Amino acid sequence: MKFRFDAAAAVVAVLAGCTACASEPRAGAPATTTTGTTATATPAASETKIRGALTGTVRTDKERARDDARHPAETLSFFGLREDASVLELWPGGGYYTSILAPVVAERGKLTITNFDPNGDPKAYQTKGTIELFARLDKNPEVFGKVARQQIATPNVNFGQAASYDFVFTFRNIHNWIEDGFADKVFAEAFRVLKPGGVLGIEEHRGKPGMTVEAMNKTGYVPEDYVRQLAERAGFRFAARSEINANPKDTTDHPNGVWSLPPSFAGKDVDREKFVAIGESDRMTLRFTKP
Numbered sequence: 001m002k003f004r005f006d007a008a009a010a011v012v013a014v015l016a017g018c019t020a021c022a023s024e025p026r027a028g029a030p031a032t033t034t035t036g037t038t039a040t041a042t043p044a045a046s047e048t049k050i051r052g053a054l055t056g057t058v059r060t061d062k063e064r065a066r067d068d069a070r071h072p073a074e075t076l077s078f079f080g081l082r083e084d085a086s087v088l089e090l091w092p093g094g095g096y097y098t099s100i101l102a103p104v105v106a107e108r109g110k111l112t113i114t115n116f117d118p119n120g121d122p123k124a125y126q127t128k129g130t131i132e133l134f135a136r137l138d139k140n141p142e143v144f145g146k147v148a149r150q151q152i153a154t155p156n157v158n159f160g161q162a163a164s165y166d167f168v169f170t171f172r173n174i175h176n177w178i179e180d181g182f183a184d185k186v187f188a189e190a191f192r193v194l195k196p197g198g199v200l201g202i203e204e205h206r207g208k209p210g211m212t213v214e215a216m217n218k219t220g221y222v223p224e225d226y227v228r229q230l231a232e233r234a235g236f237r238f239a240a241r242s243e244i245n246a247n248p249k250d251t252t253d254h255p256n257g258v259w260s261l262p263p264s265f266a267g268k269d270v271d272r273e274k275f276v277a278i279g280e281s282d283r284m285t286l287r288f289t290k291p
Contacts, residue, residue, distance in 0.1 A: 042076070046083040046104065050076050053100045058140045063096050066263065069280040071244045072100050078242045079201035079287055084108040085166040088150075088159060088193065090186070091115075091173050095133055101169075102144050109166075112148040114159065155182040159193040168194055169201045172283070174227060175258075179217040187234035191290055200236055200288040202227060203245055205258045205281045219257035224284045236288035243285070250282035 042050070050073050054064075081087070083104055092098045092113045105111050116126035118134055137144040150160055159168075168190045177183035190200055207221030216222050228238060254260035256267050258281045265272060 042080050043082055046081060047073075047077055049083045049104045050081065050100065053103045056099060056103055056143065058136075058143045059099045062263070063099065066096065066280070069245075069247075069262075070096070072097065074244045075201075075203060075242075075285055076100070076104075078240070078244060078285060079167065079169065080199055081167060082109070086110045086164060087112070087167045087169065088165045088190075089113045090168065090170040090190070091176075092133065093129070093171075095136055097169065097171055098133075098137075098147065099143070102147050106143070106146055110148065111146070112150050112160070112165075114150045114152045117151055117153065154180060155185065157182060157185045157189045159189045162192050163195045165193050165198060166195055167199050167201060171203045172205060174202070174204045174230070175216055175220045175222050178213060178222065183230055184233065187230050187236070191234045191236060194290040196290055198290045199239075200231065200290070202231070202284070202286040202288070204284050204286075205252075206246075206284040207252055219252065219254075221252050221258055221281070224286070227284065227286065231286075231288045235290065237291050239287045239289045241284065241286050245283035245285050247279055247282040249278045250280075251278075252282065 054067065054073060081101075081104065085105060086109060087101055087105055089097060089101060089111065090113075092115075098111070098113060101111050115133065116124075116130045118127060118130045120127040120130075122128075134149075137147060150158075152158070159165075170190075174183060177186050194200065204227055205221045207216060207219065207223045209223050209225060211219075211221065211223050211226070216226075224241075232238065250261070252258075254275070256264075258264075259266035260271075261275050261278060261281055263280070265275065267275075
């Protein structure tokens with residue numbers, strides 16, 4: 001398993017019941033594509049909190065440099081994040097989104113992150129990544145002091161108490177779950193711990209329709225309809241999709257998969273200027289709800 005750790009006006013999220021959205025075109029699409037009949041917006045006060053968190057002192061220069069490609073404020077607004085919400089962030093990597101989510105919900109809500117065992121195999125990248133993340137959180141207790149930690153020992157997955165979260169978020173993780181064979185378990189567990197009406201927010205590298213699982217594992221890209229199948233099989237209802245994180249320059253056929261692109265640059269200096277010009281991956285941004 002190979003985990004890679006890796007603004008425009010606010011977007012109004014939309015909602016339930018569309019079954020045809022996965023076939024909508026990517027290239028040339030507007031910044032946001034949504035479907036449904038009922039709109040759910042992030043409250044203005046929470047929106048202010050989200051945008052304020054982007055200027056937080058705990059954020060690194062590297063993270064700020066990624067904002068133009070990752071559109072964190074627009075993405076979280078699309079998901080409908082509220083400052084009074086209970087939020088679960090799945091496998092936060094180095095903490096890019098954790099550094100934004102934590103201050104937003106610190107006063108009125110709650111943030112929990114999943115993590116691997118920091119006392120595991122010291123040579124394993126999962127252990128190293130967890131230790132590095134925990135060191136960052138512990139160094140900044142004024143921002144991260146209230147962040148709860150939920151240890152996961154895969155392939156067993158347990159996110160805690162049933163119906164305890166308003167939101168479950170995952171950013172660029174699903175290809176890892178597929179590769180390790182426990183994607184269905186993660187989606188089922190996310191469904192279990194969300195409250196009725198709760199939201200599953202997904203951002204993932206978007207592959208071409210019809211990709212095999214082998215191709216997904218090799219490249220890190222996942223077809224949008226495959227992600228929808230995973231979510232709907234767990235019981236989720238598709239609510240909306242957005243093109244906030246679309247990148248039509250990304251052909252998805254790179255020699256080192258998605259890791260050819262920034263910020264990974266797996267090929268190092270080989271064709272580096274080419275990949276810089278492409279930018280970060282083309283990514284789906286999807287919202288699901290628990291009925």
